[in-house]
Amino acid sequence: MPSALALSLVLALTACDGGVQGTPGGSGLRDPYFAKMGNGGYDVTHYDLTLAYDPGRRHLTGTAVITARAKQDLTAFALDLDGLDVGGVTVEGRPARWNRTGQELTVRPHDDLDKGETFRTTVRYSGTPVTITDPDGSKEGWLKTADGALGLGEPTGSMAWFPGNHHPSDKASYDIEVTVPKGLRAVSNGELTRETTSGDRTTFAWHTPEPMASYVATVAIGHYDVRRSTTKSGLPVYVAVDPTQAKASAKVLAKLPEIMEWEENNFGPYPFSSTGAIVDRENDAGYALETQNRPVFPGAPDTGTLVHELAHQWYGDSVTPKSWRDMWLNEGFATYAEWLWQEDHGGETAQETFDALYRGDGGGDGAADKARWAFPPGKPPGAAHISDRPVYERGAMVIHKIRETVGDDTFYDIIQGWAATHRHGNADTADFTTYVEKKAPGKDFSAIWDEWLYGEGKPAKP
Template sequence: MFRSARLVPAAALLALALALTGTACDGGVHGTPGGSGVRDPYFPKAGNGGYDVTHYALTLDYAPGTHHLTGKAVITARATKDLSAFDLDLAGLDVGSVTVEGEAARWNRAGQELTVRPHDDLGKGETFSTTVRYSGTPRTLTDPDGSEEGWLRTADGALGLGEPVGSMAWFPGDHHPSDKATYDITVTVPKGLQAVSNGELTSQNTRGGHTTYAWHTAQPMASYLATVAIGHYDITRATGPHGLPVLTAVDPAQAEASAKVLAKIPEIIAWEEYNFGPYPFSSTGAIVDRPDDAGYALETQNRPVFPGAPDTTTLVHELAHQWYGDSVTPASWRDMWLNEGFATYAEWLYREDHGGKSAQQTFTDLYEADDEAVWAFPPAKPSGAAHISDSPVYQRGAMVLQKIRQKVGDDTFYDIVQGWAAAHRHGTAGTADFTAYVEKKAPDKDFAAIWRDWLYGDGRPDHP
């Protein structure tokens, strides 16, 4: 049997060919979901796949009387793959609308995940803007170790603290330290209150019984280092090394107790620059709230937060984090010792340089003390999310640095700590990056025993 051929229109043939090759007729992108979580070993749901945030523009309006927060987050990001959907981390709060590139996007909530489906798929390498409007009563979250973070109510306002994942309580984002971005944070509060944040104050306007404060952070920042402090503060401005602006915001009840130690900030920054290299940010300072407002100090970028007047040692520690933790940020929460070991060692060095015991004597005293908590686990392998801020991460982490100093001598040691801060300035790095860097800087030395016994080994090493 013979059938006559049926002519097929050229346009239909083209559409068929494009479909077979996976290319859309309209030149669009066929993406896949970005995925929730970046598989952090301790906080697997934190962060999201498929994109890299470059900038957050946050506009917040907070009413302390009703604890109500109204927010708009404009998130600029670059797609790292073809995307049909992507996730943002957001705990609680009510989402009113989401747009991507100005067009309404579909979205849904599941736990801390806000999944966004843009009107058109996004191509790999494409820069796109997402706007999320949200409101509600922001939450205080409880860490695995029992401490509180997120949005903390204070006697006269609120305090936003983010380590490790608390920032998702007050703005949507990619809340993992591996994704850093610049920030503009604008906060409106009732007239008479201040709103202090990271970076530099770019404007302040009062209208209709409310005051709006706009803060700009030009250097990349991990979201856990973002902060907003709302309340009554005494604001003091000073100048540090090389004309560095110093801004402190102190609860009036803590002003007298804080004045003497906060006056040391320029001197401490100068000392840390001498030891660690150029200060990595465009301003510095401190926020001092009341002792009951938070249970810990935190190295929020540019301007650490303290619960009550800090002592000099704590101030040295948190300012050292501006190099180690804030500028050089851990690639994952398993690398926490790169934050806390360095900042603790800064305390040892400061004591050594200011008439106290040497870092070696501090090391020896710690080794010989009957404190089993120090040896509970290796600094590079905390035993779970509840323990990333435990003693081994701080004290034994500092001991690793002292062992390196013993091995290489002071000249090479300071080359290492300064070079490490410079090599990863405003970036992220992990433990393997650090050990490789040390070995590169001292190629004639064998560090195998230090890594095996002090960094990764269980229990107290046999020899100090």
């Protein structure tokens, strides 16, 4: 009888706690350069963000509804959020306990979550969003502009304006609704599904159906001249330009449909449901960024920059790196797209561009050439260097060496096949080198990987 009673008590206690023997999800995904970014234990499938912004007060009010799937039995999980005040958190409609330490918002749901369970977390938050300074000194997060604001996320800035699993390996679809003072516009990713005005406020609702890494999510608030059109293939084009930049950018932006057609011919079918651009004032940001569907430009872009950022829609936005160590897969491809555009439009051939970089042409004191060979593109020495010259230029040189080795027919099979194989997914350098070797089994790529991708210093021969 005593043993039977003990067994009954154990069964009763198990029934009371739901049978879940979970653990907290990991804080940070141990990215080699941004170890605290992202969180373990779950995978986000959709973000539904409802935002209201007052530029005069620089005040943001937000509600984030995050749909995710548990990858393990969970007693708690973390979200990345920098700054802003949290007003409350619910999980599956029930109030959850939460606390904050640095950029981590740790959530303890009322009921433990089973592995495989889909759950919705709602976070209410508000305050003045912060601007984040990257390890390389650049600014991101929530940037104050001359007439509004600009949300930029690469690599960590998106946590300044919404809570989430902010690592490129966790992609999701998005609905972003932004309410701003009447007369301003709010431009984001995907397609504009609704624009309504009530009193002195206007709401813009944007829908992104394809998976998107949070670092290429954006919100641009301000006065914009908007132009809608379609490409020859019927792809919707939405371009928003600050009125002060309209004249200077008109000629280059008129090439956007032509560039899209050229890139589809070279890289394969476009991976998203719309395209376009956002052009702000020159001082609103310190760099262009490949925000999904419509890249952001600080001032009127030149043709090469437009080609580069649109190429990222294939290489970076659709095929997204598994970690920040793999940035050369983004920037090497996009830089090589510039070389190919020049080659096809009466400029230098890609070989001539490669040779000039190898020789160190360009004058000056040689600092640029020295910087080009400072480290291998496949092994940046730290977070401050993931956007340095070797990632862009040596990355493109790796792509060119592959082309040189396999010839044009196989080369274009490789770059189109790579984009198609990992469409809307994630990949790393090992995935890429394996893919290249599989597509050209009779070729030896060891010297390219050893000397150009991973080798220290300048290779002895071009």
